[in-house]
Amino acid sequence: MNEASEKIGAAAGEDGDAPRDLDPARAPGARRLPDDVADVLEALPANVALLDRTGRIVAVNGGWRRFADESALSLATHGIGGCYIEAAGEAADCLREVIAGERADFSFVFSSHSEDRQCWFRAYFAPLRVAGEPGALVMHSDVSEAVAAEQRVFQLLHYDSLTGLPNRAFFLDRLRHMLAQGQRYHRKLAVLFIDLDRFKVINDTLGHQVGDELLQQFGRRLSAACRASDTLGRFGGDEFVMILPDLRNGQEAVAVARKLIGLLAEPFRAAGQDLYVGASIGVAVFPDDADDADTLLRYADTAMFRAKDLGRGGWQFHTPVMNERALERLHLETDLRHALERNEFELHYQPKVSCASGEIVGFEALLRWNHPTRGLVFPADFIASLEESGLIVRVGAWVLEAACRQLALWQQAGFGRTDVSVNLSARQLEDPHLIDTVRTALDVSGLEAASLELELTESMLMRNAEQIIATLGELRRLGIRLSVDDFGTGYSSLSYLKRFPLDAVKVDRSFVQDITADPDDASITRAVITMAHSLKLKVVAEGVETDGQLSLLIANQCDEIQGYLFSPPLPAAAAAGLLEMRKRLSEEQLRSQQRQRVLLLVDDEENILASLRRLLRRDGYRILVANGGEQGLEQLAQNEVDVIISDQRMPAMTGVEFLRRVKTIYPNTVRIVLSGYTELQSITDAINEGAIYKFLTKPWDDEQLRANIEEAFRHKELADDNRRLNHDVQIANKELAHANQQLRSVLDEKQRQLARDEASLDIAQEILQQVSLPIIGFDNDGMIVFANREADLLLGGGVPLLGSFAEERLPERLNGLLLAKDGGGIDWAADGGRWRVSCRTMGETSRSRGSLMLFLARESAP
Template sequence: MSTVAQNHINIEAELQAAIGANTLHLHYQPKADLQSGQIVGMEALLRWQHPTHGLIPPTVFIPVAENSELIVRLGDWVIQQVCADIVNWLAVGLKPPSVAINISPVQLQDPGLTSRLSHMLQAQNLISDQISLEITENVLMYRSENIDKAFSDFKQKGYLLALDDFGTGYSALSYLKHFPFDYVKIDKSFIKEIPHNPDDVSITKAVIAMAHSLGIKVIAEGVETEAQCKFLSDNMCDQIQGHFFSRPINAEQMQALLKDRPVLDKHLLRMGKPDRTLLLVDDEPNILNALKRLLRKDDYRILIANSGQEGLEILERNQVDVIISDQRMPLMTGVEFLRNAKKSYPETVRIILSGYTELQYITDAINEGAIYKFLTKPWDDELIRANIREAFHYKEMEDENRRLTLQVQTTNQELISANKQLAEMLKQKQKQISRDELSLSIVREVLQYVPMPIIAVDDEDMVVFMNSSAEKVIPASRIELGCQIEHLIPEAGSGMREFSEGLWFPVEVYGQPFDAQWKNMGEQSKPSGKIVMLIDHRC
């Protein structure tokens, strides 16, 4: 235990020195949109290059920083460095997307965080849209007045909020219901084994559906393969982040990436129309070559495999529409291969091409849906081409139905998101109205104690307020809110037209001489109109 404690002290002391010693640096990992395929955000990731021990992972030094509250200094350094990098990208003519910064529980407890963040942005002439904040799920376990206020302040100032690592902590729907998150990030532990692991598939689909029903967008972390990306795209995920699109890179490399403007392949986009891809699987190379020559004229993207296992590996890396497989192959028969393909890639159209008619075996596979058609060798060229065209037509009809469904779901999601924003705006407006009403009540009460007759009129000179001093000099029978000021004090109405603002002019109020002047409202507040003040001429 003493060794652990000593290591803790060493890390804390050296990390404190590292903040000013140029051994800390940031990497950025971009996020790609699954509708446009473009970079729509990036996450800032802290790295510590120790002069002796080399690269120290954040999992080692971040807990130490949080336990010593050094995380506040560390967090401020990250914010300042992110701001500096954004300014550098803007200076070369780039328009970087929002940069996400991770916020720890200790930082959220700091009441000065919001004001310091705003000050650092203002110092670099940046706005809140250029920064987003990622908060890990376990932060919500430490909910307090400071944390609730921090969330409220973040949203009021226009920062986007993301719930990071969703599903790894004490997940609760109440987190999404009671906190103003704009994004949910599905943890990479759920993405790693999709689309093969049915449990992870179910959890991922459920999180996406749940978040969208609340008007929250979804980002998937740790996306490393095309199959994962395609699954997420087909199931309405909004963005991906992971090595499949880009590894974390330094600021200079990110600048080059933003200049190149990379995009995801169109077949990976939510409503994109993919190329026609055909996978041929046969253990005889001459059969594969003959089929390739025959089908090349039909403008397919053709992939080949010499075994069922190789075919599954190709399916894991590529989006395939139609599969044609031989039946008799070593280690794995065609039917076994297509059964596995159906299990992991049910949207493919699967065809057996064989010279052997193992009737019962193949009939069972057709009946259970593993095989779309059974074709025999040797084949008729035109007949096999026609069957393949029919298979692609069937697949494209299914894809079109899915695309239409996704389009409807996307529109519904956008409507839910818009309704959420409108509800938030209405909530803020109602708060503002409540504050204005309270302020108005206070002002009215203060004016009642002013020993000078005061009358307020609107832009059309209609009386909207009189204090108690004014009510004493005007007969009760003549007091009528909503009437014109000329009805109460004729000389006041004409004087407001003849005399400039702030100048005194004489009026007579029911036999008593007064001096009057008027002031415009609205210079320091929202209300408009005029205030008329009276001073007893005898004073």
């Protein structure tokens, strides 16, 4: 701390000659300063305060007093909510560190704003001893003008002064950032180069002022058409550029270009008249055309000039191939408008198969278009056009009715109870007449609502969540089931997803495709299945094409699969053939389960047992029956049972008594009471003590009972997995402990060996040092790693040779001897003495490396 600071700190706590009180409030604990010190503080162009060790202000100068008065006035005028100072918490923390001596000093710029103005201050904190105790000096000055200047400089450097849009440099920075995002997440991006068609004529004839006004209106109209994720910039003159991120395909850029062409064709009002300008647009797409910013801009610019050459007021893709595709898409849209009236649409059906029983449990209806000249057209080629044109609502209503009618016909033909799922588009979900459309499809076809499932995507659910929840609630009240398609590819959170009234999730094919090879995909799929089951949702895996995928999905408790392994999407007649022949997964394919699920039914009424067996046979369980508790115990003794369903009122032994005994003997079973009689106290006690998992009543709802039994098996299997995992972890921990013990033993022995080797090395070096003849050791790179005293005296003049290279310290002849590495020797004279010098390569009888050079006095040579 400097002398002035010490003087101020000491004076703050002492009485001196002609003291001056700088605190107008005369707060308790205020200090008085000598006049010379007070004059220095008053002269400082900053607000200054001295703080004691508690952080309390003990003295201030006039600048601080005026600042405090202004703050008090602001609080009196606006209330405490009208004046806000940022970073107060951070400043308090740092100040405590300064006073405590844990920090030297610090400063930062902070904002203090009220309803009518905003100010910026730079605050400086430094340690200062006040009255001999730790304290602090606080100074802050108004830097609002400097901050405003920095903001103006930033604005000038990054934004166009006329339109306020990003300039070329800032736009390029944003484009490169979005390209990096697109590469990381494999998303398409389009760059639109937009140029006014007749701007030069207007600028030249009506003047630059009118031209500037037109450019501003042009920029505002383009900005209004942008999405929140889009970026619009101006490169100068009449050139505007737009980035469209997160595109599914290049055709989405076409829709935007068309929209902009239409908007810009409308008149602009300037100079008291309507000005018709129009624009030409060039489009380049990442990664189809290029993967760097400069090339994309160049291609879009070239395409824009091509659009001008072709007549202005239009758009062009960079490549002729994309132009041809866009033209083909336009013709396709024209044909789509007549496809429904010409009965060119048809539905194909892909079966969904139970992973428990292997049987077909439903179909997904998939739209196909039999084009008169193109043949069979798949949805990927025309669904986007249906969405953009608005035809999707009409076509979607047709799909709903046709799918319901077909399933009703199959059920009437005696093919058993299956369901049909239909995909809804975003436009359909937002259609206010959707509920009426669905109700009509059910009424016309005669299909039960429970046999219809509607599939939605994650992104659709997130668009307008509250409205979507209300719509889905109405659909559920009709009895329709709902599922999320392509789960895992969207952006919904699990906590948010549980708010929707859903029945199932479909794992996207992108995860299933590599599930047997990619551990990440396998982990994601397993996590989705576990999460869905915890929310009581069914799980369907799409795109199953191999037995390996099926085996892994079954092992992870997936409920249903769908994919080419079982069947591709088929026309209605061929799909009916699958039902007629009762096609199912083979026993070999289902055998990937660890074992078949075993269910024990205990009831003294034969008709109840028969009804339950008929109901549950389709679920693929191995079903055991017993007509009472004693027989049930016999079955348990002979079979490994997973789930038990028992009646309550039975002769000799009640259901609760039976299940209490089972809990003691077979604690890992899941136990359910199904009874028409309720003995509340005994049931409650049994549930509380864990003897009963659930209590269900007779008569039962078939689907609800099946769902409860399925949940019970999942509960059992999860508990089994946890026990196996715990066992495996215990074994692994024991093995790890044993391995650690062995490793410690090896390391201890290595350490002891190193100690022995180090001691041996010390001894060897000491011996060599005591030898009266010069000895030098070299490593393989020619560095001197050992030299005894005699060698230092002979070749180094007393200066240590250690750490030097041979070529630097040895005479040329000795260096040549070292390089020869032939084990030979030479006669050498130095300092009046004659020596026989030999060089030996190390490592012949040990693991040592390098060379050893020995000097023998000539007289001593043999």
